[in-house]
Amino acid sequence: MTAALSDPIAQVALRPPSTVMRLRRMGAMFPTRLSFLRTLLRDLAAENAQVTRPVWEMDEGGFGHAVYTLRLGGFDYSLVAISTDLPPELRTDRVIATAWDTAYVLYDGIPDAAEIARIVASAPHQEASRYTARDLVLSRANKSVRLFQHTVDALKSGGQPDAQMVRDIGYLMRTTAVYGNGKFGIADRAHIASRPFLGGPFAAEMLTVWLIRGFTHDLVEHVGGAALDPVLKRHLGIGNSTGLGMAPFLVSHPRLLDSWMQVRETALARVAAHPKLTADQQAQLHAMAARASRHMEDWNVPDEIAAARITELRKDWPEVQALLKRSLAGDYPIAAVLVASKAWFEDTQELLIALLLEPFGALIDGLTECLANPFTAQIDPAMDVAVLRDLIARDWDWALALDFDSKTETAQFWYVSEAKQEPRLGLRHEEEGAELESPLDIARQVATLAFALEGKIGSVAELVMAQPEQRFAVRRVQSLAIAPYGEIRDNLIGEDCLPIDMLRCKLSFFGASKFDPKSDRWTRITLFQGAPLFDELQGAEACWLPCFGE
Amino acid sequence: MVLKAARGAGMPLGCAEDLARIAPLLAKDNTLSLIVGLLKVPLDRPVLEEGSLRRGHPVLTAIASLDLAAAGIEARVEDEIDASLAQMMQQVEIPAGPFEVDTAVWDRLNAFAAKMLVPETEASRLAGAGAGLTDND
Numbered sequence: 001m002t003a004a005l006s007d008p009i010a011q012v013a014l015r016p017p018s019t020v021m022r023l024r025r026m027g028a029m030f031p032t033r034l035s036f037l038r039t040l041l042r043d044l045a046a047e048n049a050q051v052t053r054p055v056w057e058m059d060e061g062g063f064g065h066a067v068y069t070l071r072l073g074g075f076d077y078s079l080v081a082i083s084t085d086l087p088p089e090l091r092t093d094r095v096i097a098t099a100w101d102t103a104y105v106l107y108d109g110i111p112d113a114a115e116i117a118r119i120v121a122s123a124p125h126q127e128a129s130r131y132t133a134r135d136l137v138l139s140r141a142n143k144s145v146r147l148f149q150h151t152v153d154a155l156k157s158g159g160q161p162d163a164q165m166v167r168d169i170g171y172l173m174r175t176t177a178v179y180g181n182g183k184f185g186i187a188d189r190a191h192i193a194s195r196p197f198l199g200g201p202f203a204a205e206m207l208t209v210w211l212i213r214g215f216t217h218d219l220v221e222h223v224g225g226a227a228l229d230p231v232l233k234r235h236l237g238i239g240n241s242t243g244l245g246m247a248p249f250l251v252s253h254p255r256l257l258d259s260w261m262q263v264r265e266t267a268l269a270r271v272a273a274h275p276k277l278t279a280d281q282q283a284q285l286h287a288m289a290a291r292a293s294r295h296m297e298d299w300n301v302p303d304e305i306a307a308a309r310i311t312e313l314r315k316d317w318p319e320v321q322a323l324l325k326r327s328l329a330g331d332y333p334i335a336a337v338l339v340a341s342k343a344w345f346e347d348t349q350e351l352l353i354a355l356l357l358e359p360f361g362a363l364i365d366g367l368t369e370c371l372a373n374p375f376t377a378q379i380d381p382a383m384d385v386a387v388l389r390d391l392i393a394r395d396w397d398w399a400l401a402l403d404f405d406s407k408t409e410t411a412q413f414w415y416v417s418e419a420k421q422e423p424r425l426g427l428r429h430e431e432e433g434a435e436l437e438s439p440l441d442i443a444r445q446v447a448t449l450a451f452a453l454e455g456k457i458g459s460v461a462e463l464v465m466a467q468p469e470q471r472f473a474v475r476r477v478q479s480l481a482i483a484p485y486g487e488i489r490d491n492l493i494g495e496d497c498l499p500i501d502m503l504r505c506k507l508s509f510f511g512a513s514k515f516d517p518k519s520d521r522w523t524r525i526t527l528f529q530g531a532p533l534f535d536e537l538q539g540a541e542a543c544w545l546p547c548f549g550e
Numbered sequence: 551m552v553l554k555a556a557r558g559a560g561m562p563l564g565c566a567e568d569l570a571r572i573a574p575l576l577a578k579d580n581t582l583s584l585i586v587g588l589l590k591v592p593l594d595r596p597v598l599e600e601g602s603l604r605r606g607h608p609v610l611t612a613i614a615s616l617d618l619a620a621a622g623i624e625a626r627v628e629d630e631i632d633a634s635l636a637q638m639m640q641q642v643e644i645p646a647g648p649f650e651v652d653t654a655v656w657d658r659l660n661a662f663a664a665k666m667l668v669p670e671t672e673a674s675r676l677a678g679a680g681a682g683l684t685d686n687d
Contacts, residue, residue, distance in 0.1 A: 132648075133647075133648055182647050182648055185648045186648070187648065188646040188647045188648060189646075190646030191646055376571070379564070379617070380620075381616070381617035381618070381620040381621045382620050382621040382622065415667075415668040416666060416667050416668065417667065417668055417669075417670045418664070418667035418668060418669045418670060419669070419670040420670070421667065424668070424670075426668070430673070431671060431673055432668075432669075432671070433668030433669070436665075436666050436667070436668050438666075439563050459621040459623070460617070460621070461614070461617035461618045461620065461621035461623060462618070462621070462623070464564070464613075464614075464617060465595070465596065465598070465610075465614040465617065465618065466595065468562040468564065468565050468595060468610055468613075469562045469563075469564075470564075471562055471563070471564025471565055471613075472562070472563040472564035472567070473564075474564070475564055475567075
């Protein structure tokens, strides 16, 4: 008997937010098949998207502009790419730089000559220019000076770039910003939110980066005068340097964060409910485990803490593979593996979870439709303050347990710097400016609200009329009650808060890999490394974790 | 920008969020200057007297009137601006931008927002508050 369409999909209980929403675990996340760039690649493949390059106006040195176009979901999109001759002293990846090797606009439609000229004139200046609603995404990238020049030289001499260098660096250029959603006059996200395939979170940004990657391949082949070996080319993704600017997003979008986490946790819960695996599914999981092992061999970083974690992962992984061999043929094998995985540290657990999702696209890929969340947190003014008190006691016990009179729990403060207008993190008890701090002190605000509620009666409406400064915390408490994965359950102003954990969580949802932390507050990553080239989209299904040579 | 400006003007964050939500409605009608005016008004809390909200900042009053109504408490607003703000805050559909904003209005909002910016110090820069100084490879 086959299941009726209305039958619910079996799933086990979701891992609780108290486990999932801890910074340490979020800082151990890996890309999955639900990540935004994997979702985009599947969509491009399903649509049989064809990328064309109608404009290529480049001089011998690789300076000029190009236009790439593709049709997706009934709409045309174009990447306008501009390459300029950048003096080495101006090349910095900080978001506050003023000049870059290349600049890009993802354009809504196919630009005519006048629109191309407008973008070519404006995009190299990035934030200093104004854009139009036809411009969907604005970006820029700098060359990996070592690898780009080496590749050009190798191609010019009739050879190929050194495989070791390609493996170790893994990209020809790094993006230093990918702006969407209304910044500097470009289109608001609402403009494309209802379009097929671009409605998902950061889908337009991911499309832009994939097209940029193809441009970097074309550019190096143009300057080098020869074609890259496809195996090497496939390993060349796009690098990215990400700093604190990305971290507050997770805090300022609690409903969206909840959706991302719910999708991933629901996927895991569905997979864990499988009573038996087919021989093919078992074989896929073993193959993916071997792939993860090869990926880890390629993943080498100078940061001592990160390197030690990778070393521990490598040490654990043969045990993980042995566990899979013992368990996958049994009953409820995924659930059994998950229980056993608690013996390892967070990084191993999270890599294993990403692995376990891989063979089950038919069961879980549809969940990506729920990644976007148009709702913002609402306040329920009719709620009795006694109910609000109960919610705080139920969901925020971890925040109430913190001592915000202590220096350690208030050691840091988030702020926006006057000089760069970028998010920063300061030391409260050593630096000035804490009176202007940004509201990432969610736990402290809720603890303050709990104190303010003591002995109060009446409705939330009456409370926030008399104490409007509590409105923000009230909304967070009420929002978490319906979006339980919407809050990071750690003190973001405490001494132990490491912003790198927030960055890794968000970047793993993007689909980033090869995390290469440069401090506890910024990291290099790669995007689309090992992913299909423009003419290889049929391979979109199998690009979890890049492995050199595959 | 409106959220940042309202915070810079000292408005409670939860109220600033509500004001920022309706900013596109004002920007679409080219009346964003209304917000600049509102940010200059003292942030007095409204008082509920005989079923009317009085003596409060228009944004705080508009929000309180909607909240109290939702809680089943009679709370009339007597000022036209308060009522107009409350009406906008009830709108579900908010238009999408971008919108052309008068430069003078933008500059005024920017000036309010700038009040929340923290001057960078050598100590904060050396602490690596953002990214590295250069990232060339």
